[in-house]
Amino acid sequence: xxxxxxxxxxxxxxxxxxxxxxxxxxxxxxxxxxxxxxxxxxxxxxxxxxxxxxxxxxxxxxxxxxxxxxxxxxxxxxxxxxxxxxxxxxxxxxxxxxxxxxxxxxxxxxxxx
Amino acid sequence: xxxxxxxxxxxxxxxxxxxxxxxxxxxxxxxxxxxxxxxxxxxxxxxxxxxxxxxxxxxxxxxxxxxxxxxxxxxxxxxxxxxxxxxxxxxxxxxxxxxxxxxxxxxxxxxxxx
Numbered sequence: 001x002x003x004x005x006x007x008x009x010x011x012x013x014x015x016x017x018x019x020x021x022x023x024x025x026x027x028x029x030x031x032x033x034x035x036x037x038x039x040x041x042x043x044x045x046x047x048x049x050x051x052x053x054x055x056x057x058x059x060x061x062x063x064x065x066x067x068x069x070x071x072x073x074x075x076x077x078x079x080x081x082x083x084x085x086x087x088x089x090x091x092x093x094x095x096x097x098x099x100x101x102x103x104x105x106x107x108x109x110x111x112x113x
Numbered sequence: 114x115x116x117x118x119x120x121x122x123x124x125x126x127x128x129x130x131x132x133x134x135x136x137x138x139x140x141x142x143x144x145x146x147x148x149x150x151x152x153x154x155x156x157x158x159x160x161x162x163x164x165x166x167x168x169x170x171x172x173x174x175x176x177x178x179x180x181x182x183x184x185x186x187x188x189x190x191x192x193x194x195x196x197x198x199x200x201x202x203x204x205x206x207x208x209x210x211x212x213x214x215x216x217x218x219x220x221x222x223x224x225x226x227x
Contacts, residue, residue: 034214043219044157046207057213093156095214100145100164102204102215104156 002098003027006105013084014113021079021108023094029074030096035067038091038107050077050094084112115140115205119218127226132193134221136203137185143205146179146186147215151200160201161188190223198225 003026011019023033031052036044048069049057056069066088068080081088093107116139126132138146147162163170163177163186170177176189190197200222204215 032214043202044217046214046216049214097214100147100162101159102147103159106156107154109154 002096002101002103004094004096004103004105006094006108008108009106010109010111012111012113015085016083019081019084019110021081021092021094021110023077023079023096023105025075025096028096028098030077031074032097033071033077034095034097034102035069035077035079036093036095038093040091044093047092050079052077081110084110086112088112114208115143115216117203117205117216117218119203119221121221122219123222123224125224125226126193128195129192132188132190132197132223134188134201134203134223135185136187136205136218137183138205139184140205140208141181141184145206146177147204148175148177148188149202149204149217151202151220157202193223193225195225195227198223 005024007022033050035047037047038044046059047062050069050071052071058064071077089112091107091109094105095102119136144165148160149157150160151157161175161177163179174191179186200220202220203218207213207216
C-alpha cells in the first residue's frame with residue numbers, strides 16, 4: 001500500500017511550547033491529508049482536513065488557532081500544536097487517501113509536562 | 114456527517130474459534146466500509162474493505178459482510194490466532210462520498226485466549 005511517513009514519533013515538551021509534526025506521502029502525491037487524534041483506549045477522531053494550497057478544514061470543536069495546519073506541497077503537511085498544555089497530550093496521526101483506501105502515518109505521541 | 118456505532122467494545126474468544134464484530138452507520142449515501150487493525154502504539158492497518166456494490170468479501174480468514182438496507186456491516190475472523198489480538202476499528206466515509214476522510218467506530222479490543 002501507499003507509504004505515509006510521519007515525524008517525530010515521540011515528543012516530550014514543556015507546557016507553553018509549540019510542537020511541529022510533519023507528514024509526508026513518499027510514493028504518491030496527496031492533495032488532501034487528514035489529521036486524527038487518539039486518546040488512550042479511544043477511537044481516532046478527525047481533527048482537520050489539510051488541503052494543498054488552501055486553508056485547512058477543521059472539525060467542530062477543534063481550535064484552528066491552536067492546531068495550525070500547513071499543506072504547502074503535494075507531499076508534505078504539517079501540524080503545529082501551539083502553546084501546548086497537558087490536555088493536548090495525545091497520539092496524533094496523519095493519513096492520506098489513495099483511491100478509496102486511507103493510509104496512516106506512524107503517529108506522534110505527544111506528552112506535555 | 115456520518116455516525117458509526119461499533120459493538121462489542123471488548124471480545125474475548127478461544128484460539129481457533131471465530132470472532133464477529135458489528136458496526137452500523139447512519140448515512141445511506143456511504144459506499145465504502147473499511148476495517149482497520151491497530152496494535153498498541155502503532156498505526157492502524159487496513160485489513161479488508163468492502164464497496165457498497167457487493168454484499169460480502171473474503172480474504173483468507175477474514176471476511177466482511179454488508180447489509181445496505183439495514184445499514185450495518187460486520188467483520189468475521191475465523192480460526193483465530195494469538196496474533197489476531199488487537200483493537201479493530203470499522204469506518205465509513207466522513208460525509209457519504211468519501212472525499213472527506215473516514216469516521217471511525219469506537220473500536221473493539223479482541224483478545225485471543227490460548
